Amino acid sequence: MYVLFNQGNADGAAKKQVARPQRPTREEAEQAVRTLIAWAGDDPDREGLVDTPARVAKAYGELFGGYDQDANEQLARVFEEVGGYKDMILVRDIPFFSHCEHHMVPFIGKAHIAYYPNAGVVGLSKLARVVDVFSRRLQTQENLTAQIADAIEEALKPRGVAVLVEAEHQCMSMRGVQKQGVSTLTTQFTGVFDRDPTEQVRFMTMVRS
Known part of the structure; x- marks a missing residue:
């Protein structure tokens, strides 16, 4: 499923509607972080990393909060x-x-x-x-x-x-x-x-x- 949002372009042209995939769930986002940790070569279940997926998902909500603003x-x-x-x-x-x-x-x-x-x-x-x-x-x-x-x-x-x-x-x-x-x-x-x-x-x- 896709949702529409307005986005300008680097040529300064008028805004256009662009299709953006609907966001995954929080759980899916956290699982994606676990996968990246494992791909990087570490153990997502070790003590220092077990809560990292949740922290990263929360941080992304702040770092990319512009998608929710007009x-x-x-x-x-x-x-x-x-x-x-x-x-x-x-x-x-x-x-x-x-x-x-x-x-x-x-x-x-x-x-x-x-x-x-x-x-x-x-x-x-x-x-x-x-x-x-x-x-x-x-x-x-x-x-x-x-x-x-x-x-x-x-x-x-x-x-x-x-x-x-x-x-x-x-x-x-x-x-x-x-x-x-x-x-x-x-x-x-x-x-x-x-x-x-x-x-x-x-x-x-x-x-x-």
């Missing part, structure tokens, strides 16, 4: 009384963690979000919550960046959105080439940020100042 709900309340403010709003250094959808290991970093308001603004904490909604899923950094920008664009209809995400990927530092300290930067621009390179420069300057 970014539109976080951005639903718009404040119109802003005293005529029309300049850039920037929230920078929003910490996040996510998991690479290719290897299911973490990538950890910061997101920086700016927009030019049109009809109103949202509470600053809501932008951080949007980052959490999308980061707490299996992701690529490119898709995460686009989804954050798309959600703000769709909800607020601002004059422009700018998103910069920088992160270190454990799938690169812990395995494969095993290069620690390497950062990956991705950006997404809409509206005035996309049309005017000077706005991009202003955004990057404010982020780095």
